[in-house]
Amino acid sequence: MRFHHDGQVNFPYLSDGMWFLTQHRRWGLLRHDPDYARIAGQVNRIGLYKEAAAEVSVAVPEAATRRSVLMDGRIWDGSDPKAYAHGFPIRWRESTTAASSTLGYPGFLTEA
Numbered sequence: 001m002r003f004h005h006d007g008q009v010n011f012p013y014l015s016d017g018m019w020f021l022t023q024h025r026r027w028g029l030l031r032h033d034p035d036y037a038r039i040a041g042q043v044n045r046i047g048l049y050k051e052a053a054a055e056v057s058v059a060v061p062e063a064a065t066r067r068s069v070l071m072d073g074r075i076w077d078g079s080d081p082k083a084y085a086h087g088f089p090i091r092w093r094e095s096t097t098a099a100s101s102t103l104g105y106p107g108f109l110t111e112a
Contacts, residue, residue, distance in 0.1 A: 003058040012044035015065035015078030022085035028092030036081040 004010055017040030024030045046064055053060045067077040076084065085091075 003053060003056070011061050012046055012049050013061075013064060013066050014040050014044060014046065015068075015076065017041070017044040018078045018081045019076055022081050025085040026088055026091045033082045033085065037078075 018036040065078045
């Protein structure tokens with residue numbers, strides 16, 4: 001394993017894993033809100049990363065989450081993934097039909 005910038009660049013932040021799950025929920029790839037932190041923790045395997053880093057004396061970030069300002073200006077910190085996933089004006093909605101969708105595709109909704 002290669003570590004970049006003292007292990008901070010490729011650290012498997014729990015918040016990053018949860019962000020990916022929010023996007024799966026936003027676009028309808030997940031039909032229900034999962035236990036975001038539990039699933040991200042199982043996938044990201046932070047403990048395994050820390051173990052490998054310790055073997056080669058690479059320091060790792062103390063916190064498993066981080067705060068990021070994304071390209072749309074939204075702040076993501078992993079504190080409320082459900083609200084984040086449902087907080088976009090354009091997203092998949094099970095109850096939306098093609099006739100009522102402003103995008104013209106079943107399942108997508110835009111709101112003012």
